[in-house]
Amino acid sequence: MSEQSRPTGPRQLPGREGTPTSRAAMAVVGVVIVVGVALAVLLARPATGLAGGGMTMTPAATAGAAGAGATAVTPTGHTTEVTLHVRGMSFTPSTIQVPVGDRLRVTLVNSGDQRHDLVFANGAALEPLAPGATAVLDVGMISGDLEGWCSLPGHRQLGMVVHVVAVGTPGTSGSSAGSSSGSAMPGMGATDGTTAAPTMADLQAEAAALPAYPAQLPPLDPSTDHSYTFTITQQQDPLTAGRTREVWTYNGTTPGPILHGRVGDTFHITLVNHGTMGHSIDFHAGEVAPDQPMRTLEPGQSLDYTFTANRAGIWMYHCATMPMSSHIANGMFGAVVIEPDGLEQVDRSYVVIQSELYLGANGQPADATKIAGLVPDVVAFNGRAFQYDAHPLTATVGQRVRLWVLDAGPNAALSFHVVGTQFDTVWTEGAYRVHHGTATDGTTTGSTGAQVLSLLPAEGGFVELVPPAAGRYALVNHEMSLAEKGAHGVLQVTG
């Protein structure tokens, strides 16, 4: 990626086309074509509107014979017809028996509450179906065992798999082709190295070349009533030179917007889904009955979500559509900062949100298998690894610096430390632990402090420090391997 081609504005993200990444993206598409032309159609397909109940689609591809030894099997001339339903995150039935040589026609009834598709290892594929919709897929002639699954990110890993058992196969089960590798599927974790973790140097170079996510806490709006529109997008985000990942965002950035208010404020959010799959939102900052405001929106839909922030904290918000681990890992999270009553003014206020990246192939969303394995490739503060090494937070000697910190996860903990400093104030999950050097149990007055703010996923708080001299103070996750994967930045203090 040349310097000239880099985004110049704050957090401008290149799209799929007309960018230096498109060639790599095309290569990915090319690989997918080998698996099935239908999948390439799926990838290139623009967002579609809502499908009503009872709709029937033409199969996206006409499949040939399925399974092993296709040429050696004599067609029976008979077709096995099966109806599949969706229950939660599984297909039912999950196993289909088909005589060898039969054609298989599957009617998929999406009786679930979000979009699903159905693809088979032989390339037969249905486009994503809206809830309530029905479509028919000609899977082709069955010559051996065959696996099918929902290819939406993370759905296969949660169990949306259907096994076609070829009855009467010589030496049946496990007959080779029709196998379930699917390694070139989007988000499935190809094993050819394209999903390998980038080097620290490559991550640092990209962070230096891109503008940083603004870490300053947005100023308090004097109003007690706040209205926002959150538009959900699915777009490309640069990772390293020549490599991107698909991110899912609120308003085009990950994290999404940082909101700031006081206890008692009311927030009205209009959520609009401009993505190509179901998404939603869950604000921890207010108490609501989840059913309606947190429901999954189909592409093109919107909803209004209103909550009153009755308690102080740095509250996470995130997409609540299954699998949440994938939706959060792909970028759908942010923070609402609600100040405790009587919070003192400080010289600098920043927000630092940790999250993990589990990389799929170039241009693809996160690898759901890696997510389930809990070993991230990259860990980020405010969405990008090492960005505040290149673009430090700033303060001057003697200033009081407040750092609001949230662990967005989806999975890893955060042991937040600022090298060279001690926190004389720590507020976490609703209470001070230390306040200007005084322990909250009153045992120590004016002479105690803390070295770490420890947070599990979705926990948050703030720390305060006063840097004693000019220097570069590293912000780290003191789970050091996570710092080395990108949960690292700098507070640059000048005299």
Ligand SMILES: [Cu+2]
């Ligand atoms: Cu989502």
